[in-house]
Amino acid sequence: MEVDSMCQRCGCVEEDGFHAVVVCPRAAALWDAMKEVWDIPEKEQLMHTGPEWLFDLLVTLDDDARARVLMIIWRNWHNRNEIIHGKKEAPSEASRLFLQSYMNSLLLIDANDGKDILKGKSVISKTMEKKGRGSCRRTHEIAQWPKPPDGWLAISVDGSFDPVQKEAGTAAIIRDGRGDFVLASCTFFNRCRDALEAETLAFREGIGIALAYTAQPLVIQTDCANLAKSLKEGNMDKSHIGHLVKDIKETLEGERELIIEYSLALSTPEGYQGYGPEQGQKSLRKAIAEKIYLNMGITDTEVFISDGAQCDIARLQMLFGRDVTIAVQDPTFPGYVDTGVIMGQTGAADESGRYAGIEYMRCAPENAFFPDLATVPRTDVIFFCSPNNPTGHAASRDQLRQLVDFARGNGSIVVFDSAYSSYVSGDQLPRSIYEIPGAREVAIEISSFSKFAGFTGVRLGWAVVPDELLYADGTSVARDFDRVVCTSFNGASSVAQVGGLACLETEEGREAVRRVVGKYKENTRVLVDTFTALGKEVYGGDDSPYVWVRFPGQRSWDVFGEILEKTHVITVPGSGFGPGGEGFIRVSAFNSREMVVEACARLTSFLA
Numbered sequence: 001m002e003v004d005s006m007c008q009r010c011g012c013v014e015e016d017g018f019h020a021v022v023v024c025p026r027a028a029a030l031w032d033a034m035k036e037v038w039d040i041p042e043k044e045q046l047m048h049t050g051p052e053w054l055f056d057l058l059v060t061l062d063d064d065a066r067a068r069v070l071m072i073i074w075r076n077w078h079n080r081n082e083i084i085h086g087k088k089e090a091p092s093e094a095s096r097l098f099l100q101s102y103m104n105s106l107l108l109i110d111a112n113d114g115k116d117i118l119k120g121k122s123v124i125s126k127t128m129e130k131k132g133r134g135s136c137r138r139t140h141e142i143a144q145w146p147k148p149p150d151g152w153l154a155i156s157v158d159g160s161f162d163p164v165q166k167e168a169g170t171a172a173i174i175r176d177g178r179g180d181f182v183l184a185s186c187t188f189f190n191r192c193r194d195a196l197e198a199e200t201l202a203f204r205e206g207i208g209i210a211l212a213y214t215a216q217p218l219v220i221q222t223d224c225a226n227l228a229k230s231l232k233e234g235n236m237d238k239s240h241i242g243h244l245v246k247d248i249k250e251t252l253e254g255e256r257e258l259i260i261e262y263s264l265a266l267s268t269p270e271g272y273q274g275y276g277p278e279q280g281q282k283s284l285r286k287a288i289a290e291k292i293y294l295n296m297g298i299t300d301t302e303v304f305i306s307d308g309a310q311c312d313i314a315r316l317q318m319l320f321g322r323d324v325t326i327a328v329q330d331p332t333f334p335g336y337v338d339t340g341v342i343m344g345q346t347g348a349a350d351e352s353g354r355y356a357g358i359e360y361m362r363c364a365p366e367n368a369f370f371p372d373l374a375t376v377p378r379t380d381v382i383f384f385c386s387p388n389n390p391t392g393h394a395a396s397r398d399q400l401r402q403l404v405d406f407a408r409g410n411g412s413i414v415v416f417d418s419a420y421s422s423y424v425s426g427d428q429l430p431r432s433i434y435e436i437p438g439a440r441e442v443a444i445e446i447s448s449f450s451k452f453a454g455f456t457g458v459r460l461g462w463a464v465v466p467d468e469l470l471y472a473d474g475t476s477v478a479r480d481f482d483r484v485v486c487t488s489f490n491g492a493s494s495v496a497q498v499g500g501l502a503c504l505e506t507e508e509g510r511e512a513v514r515r516v517v518g519k520y521k522e523n524t525r526v527l528v529d530t531f532t533a534l535g536k537e538v539y540g541g542d543d544s545p546y547v548w549v550r551f552p553g554q555r556s557w558d559v560f561g562e563i564l565e566k567t568h569v570i571t572v573p574g575s576g577f578g579p580g581g582e583g584f585i586r587v588s589a590f591n592s593r594e595m596v597v598e599a600c601a602r603l604t605s606f607l608a
């Protein structure tokens with residue numbers, strides 16, 4: 001039999017050991033890939049010094065570097081053998097991921113003193129990181145479940161499954177807010193169908209001991225996303241774990257506060273989640289309905305989770321179409337007008353920026369920032385923001401009652417933007433239009449986590465479309481909006497939704513929100529005091545994070561440009577919010593206290 005001495009991987013040169021595991025282009029590609037993540041020798045060090053080239057190389061390295069080099073050589077030899085035996089070679093990226101995972105597993109075994117690692121995974125792992133050229137040393141990174149909020153306990157549960165014996169083992173450990181050990185347990189089951197049932201059994205056993213032996217509120221941590229989803233969804237689970245899920249849900253009912261945490265699972269193959277419901281996770285929809293709209297009759301099915309209020313404006317405009325007429329406050333957030341222009345709802349703009357086909361409802365100091373609705377022609381849609389961006393005015397209960405009655409009398413739909421409702425002071429002013437009787441028949445409300453929870457880059461919001469909101473022919477608006485959402489949107493980020501749920505469901509989250517809002521309201525007070533001391537006409541600030549300052553006889557852009565040039569402080573020209581904003585600038589409190597104080601000092605120096 002003739003033996004082919006050519007390299008079977010590249011087919012270019014005769015093969016020897018050094019070529020097979022170092023020089024061959026495919027072998028070299030793996031060295032390059034590993035160089036990105038591991039500290040390994042430079043290419044210049046990988047020299048063919050003779051038959052003992054490998055020993056000559058290893059003697060120059062520390063123990064950890066030797067281990068990495070040998071693993072890369074081993075993997076390259078394995079890939080070479082796959083080709084020789086007629087199999088397809090794995091891509092370099094796949095080999096890189098394999099080597100990283102394999103090395104981490106070996107380090108994990110070492111860290112656990114040889115103890116068995118159940119299911120091939122663990123909450124705690126040791127990894128090798130690249131720390132700098134030539135360091136070639138091992139480092140340890142501890143990745144663990146997050147600690148629970150102060151006053152809470154965290155119970156971490158896990159299950160292991162033996163597919164041969166059809167047996168399962170479960171374990172649970174409870175820790176306090178400092179991460180200190182409280183309690184642990186383990187259980188053996190001699191009959192189990194699969195890994196999902198093992199995880200479910202672990203969850204049931206874990207919460208059983210937690211509720212029996214502790215009294216604090218609980219964060220329950222599982223890395224099984226399918227189980228977490230079953231527990232959070234309201235529908236009956238008809239799978240083989242359905243009876244266990246039912247038992248768990250019944251156990252969780254009561255006054256004790258519990259949160260099921262599974263965000264860490266997103267980083268694992270077992271726990272990764274793909275697309276969720278386009279309308280949003282049911283748990284978050286339910287929390288918004290119960291926490292934000294308490295006693296307003298809003299149900300979770302009427303709440304649509306989104307990637308922010310501005311995106312909802314665009315989707316609503318898609319729903320309304322080009323043939324509707326719209327009315328907006330003047331001044332107001334420009335997104336309502338701009339999406340109308342894009343949809344083709346308007347004509348051309350005049351010199352003041354006023355578009356034909358839009359009704360601009362004048363909102364100025366002279367009319368207490370609320371339009372004279374008796375002079376406003378009927379339109380199909382009314383966009384209304386309260387507290388208003390940019391004026392900072394929050395509509396009173398009587399004003400919103402007028403708006404609802406006006407919409408009901410004209411058969412109009414109100415799109416009520418409540419993004420700044422958390423900044424409303426006291427209980428006299430409404431935070432939602434659904435506090436007004438009859439609003440469910442005429443209003444859609446949009447809002448956002450951006451302004452009260454700092455989610456500006458995370459992107460999370462919601463829209464409420466009540467079941468009672470109908471078109472003139474009696475068909476459901478919510479049904480059509482659901483169709484638009486499911487067609488044009490794949491759902492908000494699951495990570496963002498977990499964060500949003502924490503803001504509403506945990507005391508730590510609610511306290512963080514209170515701190516954020518309080519900080520910006522204090523900044524607003526500093527801004528108001530500064531401009532008032534300068535003798536300026538100042539509005540807003542009490543119920544919003546914005547201050548609206550008038551400069552009589554001056555153009556907004558001129559004021560903006562002069563302040564920017566002379567003080568390097570950024571404001572927003574009022575005319576950008578509509579013709580009614582001419583002569584004003586908007587100043588934002590969204591910054592650190594130090595920056596706001598510095599800005600006020602510069603403004604005082606310039607404007608005094």
